[in-house]
Amino acid sequence: MKKYGFQQSNSDHTLFLKHNKGKVTALIIYVDDMIITGNDTEEISNIERQLGTEFEMKNLGGLKYFLGIEVARSNKGIFISQRKYVMDLLSEVGMLDCKPVDTPTIQNHKFGENSDSVPTNKEQYQRLVGKLIYLSHTRPDIAYAVNVVSQYMQNPSEAHMDAVIRIIRYLKYAPSRGLMFYKNNHLNVEGYTDADWAGSSSDRRSTSGYFTFVGGNLVTWRSKKQKVVALSSAEAEFRGMSKGLCELLWLKRLLTEIGFEPKTEMKLFCDNKAAIEISHNPVQHDRTKHIEVDRHFIKQNLEEKIIKFPFVRSEDQLADMLTKAVSSKVFHSSLDKLGIRNIYLPT
Structure with missing residues (x-):
């Protein structure tokens, strides 16, 4: 080349x-x-x-099919999905006729590693989770659920397998869901970041997540447990903001290389006012001494006017579904705002 x-x-x-x-x-x-x-x-x-x-x-x-990803075009935009991959998975596990569920996780349901839990087939569990991880690259609606089950690859139990089966039952409910990319006549780069403080019952580590948009279209997302225990919700949110900022900076570099450098400050929406105040406040105090590197990194990008952190109400925080199991109403409302569609549904 x-x-x-x-x-x-x-x-x-x-x-x-x-x-x-x-x-x-x-x-x-x-x-x-x-x-x-x-x-x-x-x-x-x-x-x-x-x-x-x-x-x-x-x-x-x-382009119609690439690495399991199906591409459809219309005058409305470009739609990508993995419908065939989902149907093949359902067929492989004998669940084509299973009873579907409308969310991939159960709200307020938590499970951790339990020595008394009944072990399951480890090889089967790892194979299924591996397929779900690949699928989650085009299915942000299962990203949080897959993040949870992937944490138990080395010691899965029947409870963990039940969670995997629920994700597959959700895929039966919506096998054709995918992302719609519209021409919105702008290339603004924005993101939403959130964190669920001490949400893991097994180790009390927080889960953070982000969605990023280019031109109003969802392009990347991530749901991941943080590596260390956060001592406050503000600290958990702040660490999440740092990861979201890294992703926005990567998008900025990629767009610049292609020839479409962002002309305005990128926005990273956060629903934690304390975390936003810390990012603007250079004063050292107890709430920031555990996150000094993140704080200086964020402060530098703020001063250079590369990024800004608008406050968003918790009910409008799209990244909420990447950090915890949310209600069915919140879940489906968020999917619509994210541009997740099913073009195969009858109109």
Whole structure:
């Protein structure tokens, strides 16, 4: 790719970019599968021809299916889902006729590692969770549930397997859900970050999560247990803000490489006023001494006007569903706001 004038992205090493007279061509590769796109049709034809002299290749036309991800286009936008992958999973585990549930987790249900719990088939558990982890890369609606069950890969019990089965039953309820990308005529970069303080009953560590949007469309998300115990809700939220900021900075670098550098401050919405005040307040006190590195990192980006932290009400905090099991009403309301759709439903 470098021989043909492309540059390897520093943000994603599988991405190669070429700029020519205000136009851009992008190639992204995974093992022996690749996608070529851009607004330079002449360059796209050139690179297809040039690579054809180096490798045995086949042009499959417009993108419809890639690594288990289905792509559909319409005048409304671009829709991606993994419907076939979900149906194959349901068939594999013999649950095509199972009773569906409308949420992947049970609200207020907590389970931890219990020495008295009945062990389950470890290999089967690991295989199923591995498939769910892959699926969660395009299904933010199962991200929190998959984050929880993935923590017990080495010592799963029947209770943990029951949680996995519930996720699969939810997938039966909504096998075709996916992400819709609309042309909203802007490229604003925004995010939502949240943390559930000491939410894990087994070790009292907090779970933090974030959603990020480019041009009003959801592009990345994460739900992950924090590595250390937070001593306050503000500290837990602050650590979550730091992770969300890192993701926004990565998006900013990637967009800049492609040729669409954000022109305004990126927004990271948080529902904890204490955490927002700490990020603006350089004074050292008990609430910040455990998070000094995060505090200086955030403060630097605030001063350089790269980021700002607007307050959002808890009821409007989209990232809430990445940190805890929420009610069915909150869950489905959040999916709609995130742009998660099912284009296969009858209208």
